[in-house]
Amino acid sequence: MKAFPLQLYRYASALLAIPRISVIVLRRLLQGKGSLSRRLEPLAVDLALQREVFALLRGFAPNIYVAKPFIRAYANSGTALVCRNSDVREVLDRHQDFEVVYGPRMEAVTGGYNFFLGMQDGPTYSRDVSNMRLAVRRTDPEQLLVPLAQGWAEQIIGGCGGQLDLPQQLGQQIPALMVQQYFGIQTPQRQQLIDWTTLLFWYLFVDLAADPDLDRRALEAGEQLRNAIDHEIQLRKASAGAPAPADDVLQRLLGMQAAALPGLDDLGIRNYLFGFLIGAIPTLSAAASQIIEVLLDRPAVLAKAQAAARSPDQQLLDGYIFEAFRFAPLNPVIYRRAVRKTTIARGSWRARSIPAGTMVLASNLSAMFDPIQVQHANRFWPQRPWYDYILWGYGMHTCAGAYINRALLPVMLRPLLRQANLRRAPGAAGQIDRAGTPFPVHQQLRFDATS
Numbered sequence: 424m425k426a427f428p429l430q431l432y433r434y435a436s437a438l439l440a441i442p443r444i445s446v447i448v449l450r451r452l453l454q455g456k457g458s459l460s461r462r463l464e465p466l467a468v469d470l471a472l473q474r475e476v477f478a479l480l481r482g483f484a485p486n487i488y489v490a491k492p493f494i495r496a497y498a499n500s501g502t503a504l505v506c507r508n509s510d511v512r513e514v515l516d517r518h519q520d521f522e523v524v525y526g527p528r529m530e531a532v533t534g535g536y537n538f539f540l541g542m543q544d545g546p547t548y549s550r551d552v553s554n555m556r557l558a559v560r561r562t563d564p565e566q567l568l569v570p571l572a573q574g575w576a577e578q579i580i581g582g583c584g585g586q587l588d589l590p591q592q593l594g595q596q597i598p599a600l601m602v603q604q605y606f607g608i609q610t611p612q613r614q615q616l617i618d619w620t621t622l623l624f625w626y627l628f629v630d631l632a633a634d635p636d637l638d639r640r641a642l643e644a645g646e647q648l649r650n651a652i653d654h655e656i657q658l659r660k661a662s663a664g665a666p667a668p669a670d671d672v673l674q675r676l677l678g679m680q681a682a683a684l685p686g687l688d689d690l691g692i693r694n695y696l697f698g699f700l701i702g703a704i705p706t707l708s709a710a711a712s713q714i715i716e717v718l719l720d721r722p723a724v725l726a727k728a729q730a731a732a733r734s735p736d737q738q739l740l741d742g743y744i745f746e747a748f749r750f751a752p753l754n755p756v757i758y759r760r761a762v763r764k765t766t767i768a769r770g771s772w773r774a775r776s777i778p779a780g781t782m783v784l785a786s787n788l789s790a791m792f793d794p795i796q797v798q799h800a801n802r803f804w805p806q807r808p809w810y811d812y813i814l815w816g817y818g819m820h821t822c823a824g825a826y827i828n829r830a831l832l833p834v835m836l837r838p839l840l841r842q843a844n845l846r847r848a849p850g851a852a853g854q855i856d857r858a859g860t861p862f863p864v865h866q867q868l869r870f871d872a873t874s
């Protein structure tokens with residue numbers, strides 16, 4: 424399509440969003456139970472509603488600024504919401520003007536140290552990212568992780584008798600096993616690793632209202648995770664010289680320490696692992712649940728995804744998995760703080776002046792549905808080019824686990840998708856239960872077990 428018809432399409436989508444939003448809200452009012460606020464409560468996490476609201480904003484108010492801070496966890500003087508694809512990418516590309524904010528909370532939970540997701544561009548950031556790229560190698564997903572995860576997933580699905588609580592039995596377990604066997608943090612119970620990292624992720628990235636109770640629990644979890652990593656480092660050092668040391672991330676980091684590479688004293692190694700572990704478990708688990716949820720909502724698409732899972736065509740299955748994730752990404756916005764007074768979308772009618780200190784919410788969810796840059800934006804299209812996706816960040820801080828995610832999510836879900844008559848358990852149990860947290864905690868699925 425040419426630029427002018429695309430613009431028209433964008434405005435038509437924005438106008439159409441108005442009746443669609445009304446229908447979603449009315450349906451909730453009519454079908455819900457209890458008081459008005461109780462009936463409307465689920466709308467806060469209704470992704471179909473969020474997509475329609477963003478369609479409306481992309482058309483008529485793509486860059487909004489209000490002088491009021493909504494995020495309390497990190498200092499700021501106001502809030503901006505950025506919705507169009509090009510503007511979202513602009514904010515995340517301009518890391519000199521829009522900084523990451525996580526530093527203070529990182530330091531609270533690491534015992535005083537920053538981790539590279541909390542750092543601005545500079546020599547320390549480059550050194551730390553480079554060190555971890557040597558230890559977490561680009562070839563690892565294919566050579567090490569996929570074979571391991573394939574075995575774990577097959578075993579879990581084969582042993583569950585057609586009744587699976589997805590987050591508990593598979594979603595959390597596979598990344599936690601990865602942390603133990605590939606990263607090399609084996610000592611704590613797997614459940615402890617899951618609990619600590621989930622709490623820490625919640626505190627660092629999701630607790631925008633700064634809940635004081637969560638603050639206390641996260642500090643405790645931080646201390647326990649630090650101790651666990653330190654303990655593991657000491658165990659490895661005590662067994663130095665063993666005939667066959669493991670080829671895992673921790674062992675590689677210790678090898679780099681022995682070669683006197685900078686940034687790799689015991690404390691440095693602990694901080695690297697601390698950040699990676701927090702990024703790994705709750706994210707992959709939530710992604711697995713949300714992908715399955717999107718597929719279950721679309722029976723015709725689910726049938727095709729299951730056919731793809733039963734075929735040897737890896738790329739076909741990948742298409743269904745990541746396209747489903749586009750409809751329910753882990754985070755609908757990525758937030759940054761304006762370092763100085765600046766302008767977004769300079770030179771266009773939608774140019775917006777942003778005061779220094781503003782928290783800028785760049786909506787990756789909205790960007791992935793912007794019909795100007797994204798082909799067939801509103802369609803479920805498994806052949807979508809990879810460039811359309813902003814599933815795990817964009818720009819300087821793009822997820823360091825990106826290659827792991829891309830390889831592991833299809834491997835985690837393939838054995839489940841191969842099962843006949845895959846469905847939700849009846850009643851409330853079949854719905855995602857977040858149990859008061861931001862993450863899926865229970866999601867009961869059923870399928871016809873073959874043996």
Ligand code: HEM
Pocket residue numbers: 523539540541552698699700702703704706707710753754757758814815816817819820821822823824825827828
């Ligand atoms: C589906 C799963 C995942 C999702 C959706 C996800 C999402 C993200 C996002 C959105 C960011 C950027 C945050 C920002 O710019 O503010 C990020 C960064 C990061 N993620 Fe992930 N992540 C996932 C899995 C993982 C895994 C498995 C690991 C570790 C093995 C990991 C480690 C990291 C690290 C270290 C960063 C910081 C990168 C940097 O600052 O340069 N993530 N992730």
